[in-house]
Amino acid sequence: MSTFPTLRVDRSSPVPLYHQVAEQLERSIVDGVLKPGERIVNEVALADTLGLSRPTMRQAISTLVDKGLLVRKRGVGTQVVQSQIRRSVELTSLNDDLLAGGRAPHTLVLRLELIESDETASRQLQLAAGDPVWAVERVRFVGDEPLALMCNRLPASIVDLSVVDLSLTGLYAQLRASGVHVRVAHQTISSRRATSYEARLLNERKGSPLLTMDRTAFDDKGRAIESGSHVYRPDLYSFEVTLVDR
Amino acid sequence: MSTFPTLRVDRSSPVPLYHQVAEQLERSIVDGVLKPGERIVNEVALADTLGLSRPTMRQAISTLVDKGLLVRKRGVGTQVVQSQIRRSVELTSLNDDLLAGGRAPHTLVLRLELIESDETASRQLQLAAGDPVWAVERVRFVGDEPLALMCNRLPASIVDLSVVDLSLTGLYAQLRASGVHVRVAHQTISSRRATSYEARLLNERKGSPLLTMDRTAFDDKGRAIESGSHVYRPDLYSFEVTLVDR
DNA sequence: AACATCATTATGTCAGGACAAAGCCTTGAC
DNA sequence: GTCAAGGCTTTGTCCTGACATAATGATGTT
Numbered sequence: 001m002s003t004f005p006t007l008r009v010d011r012s013s014p015v016p017l018y019h020q021v022a023e024q025l026e027r028s029i030v031d032g033v034l035k036p037g038e039r040i041v042n043e044v045a046l047a048d049t050l051g052l053s054r055p056t057m058r059q060a061i062s063t064l065v066d067k068g069l070l071v072r073k074r075g076v077g078t079q080v081v082q083s084q085i086r087r088s089v090e091l092t093s094l095n096d097d098l099l100a101g102g103r104a105p106h107t108l109v110l111r112l113e114l115i116e117s118d119e120t121a122s123r124q125l126q127l128a129a130g131d132p133v134w135a136v137e138r139v140r141f142v143g144d145e146p147l148a149l150m151c152n153r154l155p156a157s158i159v160d161l162s163v164v165d166l167s168l169t170g171l172y173a174q175l176r177a178s179g180v181h182v183r184v185a186h187q188t189i190s191s192r193r194a195t196s197y198e199a200r201l202l203n204e205r206k207g208s209p210l211l212t213m214d215r216t217a218f219d220d221k222g223r224a225i226e227s228g229s230h231v232y233r234p235d236l237y238s239f240e241v242t243l244v245d246r
Numbered sequence: 247m248s249t250f251p252t253l254r255v256d257r258s259s260p261v262p263l264y265h266q267v268a269e270q271l272e273r274s275i276v277d278g279v280l281k282p283g284e285r286i287v288n289e290v291a292l293a294d295t296l297g298l299s300r301p302t303m304r305q306a307i308s309t310l311v312d313k314g315l316l317v318r319k320r321g322v323g324t325q326v327v328q329s330q331i332r333r334s335v336e337l338t339s340l341n342d343d344l345l346a347g348g349r350a351p352h353t354l355v356l357r358l359e360l361i362e363s364d365e366t367a368s369r370q371l372q373l374a375a376g377d378p379v380w381a382v383e384r385v386r387f388v389g390d391e392p393l394a395l396m397c398n399r400l401p402a403s404i405v406d407l408s409v410v411d412l413s414l415t416g417l418y419a420q421l422r423a424s425g426v427h428v429r430v431a432h433q434t435i436s437s438r439r440a441t442s443y444e445a446r447l448l449n450e451r452k453g454s455p456l457l458t459m460d461r462t463a464f465d466d467k468g469r470a471i472e473s474g475s476h477v478y479r480p481d482l483y484s485f486e487v488t489l490v491d492r
Numbered sequence: 493a494a495c496a497t498c499a500t501t502a503t504g505t506c507a508g509g510a511c512a513a514a515g516c517c518t519t520g521a522c
Numbered sequence: 523g524t525c526a527a528g529g530c531t532t533t534g535t536c537c538t539g540a541c542a543t544a545a546t547g548a549t550g551t552t
Contacts, residue, residue: 262534262535262536263535263536264535264536298536298537299536299537299538299539300537300538300539301535301536301537301538302535302536302537305535305536319544319545320543320544320545321543321544321545321546322544322545322546
């Protein structure tokens, strides 16, 4: 009677079982096999048919609940959220975002130099004043249109940017390649008028509204590894956020 | 040698054990008892001293990892993130946010009426065109300053707003009181110029930059229950988002 | 002195079971 | 016919136990 998708797990795979299940469920949802509002089979039965334990099955479902794709209700069941927007913000650089969107971006590096940390950078990166930091300033293009102006500061002790080509790969890709794993980022999103400098670089008028994002990123040791001040053209960019309660 | 905080659990309390532990750990972190960069006691030992099982202890730590307060690294341990900004966005209404901030806000209700759903609302709320929806329009003040202009649409079948006083409580509080539990919200944040209408209401100039937030919210049955279009004065409001990888 | 190997430590994954609590529906009393 | 009581389903919480895997530092070899 039910058209519930057939799930499979490969126990010889290095991919965790809960992740395998979560991926298949997610694909079923975005592909429309599981329709918005539909109730999925209960945890116990699902674990049973897959030969998994209930905690493992539960962990799989939990990842999709955290992503905002499913909602659970005690005594009732688990249902697909009735939403058509499925993309959520992941912790990636803008570069990855745009590549995923199909349009190949490119980057103009305006500045890349080693400077002494000013007060702002020292506070955000938890450094002593005067410690060496990288100062990076870039303009991101999509096609021929400038999209964002990005100013970043990174502790020089973390990574050596002198040899990298930031016009080809994103900052986060470079960090990954250097063995730095970004785990947490705090972002503050707001808006303000463009300065004349920003307006010139972004092909806008002075005073036009810009979307601003200030970010501090941390690695898997809890160290602050990057602080950034980005401004975006709001007609070309927006932030997608999914909030989940409980 | 270590000044690790003493944790306690009350097994007679209805509050889940993992939640009790998570709360105490979080308080220790924000109070500075656990300092940024500090490594916390490993899961097994911590579970042991509290008389808990490891999964329960792990669940407690996981909530703080998801909040961006802790980072875990296999083979190494769990450390406090070196950040000073600790507040994160929860899934609450603006009202709750501001109340928590100490400043008592008030609200001016410009419009509250039952209309036939237009195409936009029908799509976002998954309704048939012409279905009755509530149209709400409000201005939120902080002190004497207007902060935000909020337009919302809600299916009339979900809640009866004709009897409520939205100038006293927030929309989400009213939904809770009506037995509707908001679980998931998708938000899109961007920016644009103020229209003359918005400028007049928000005490700004026409064309000045505004922070925009478009939201669709879902309840614990996965139903779309609210869609909102809010504009904020960027000098008075910003969004804080914490992203966590893995 | 440089390098590979191994042991240690901590988190990551998974099993299988138990009871609690919330929602919903059926049943039964009035 | 209405309402309350009780039973069923399903998720929420918690337990004990086990092995896998990544990171680190110590050890031993060349």
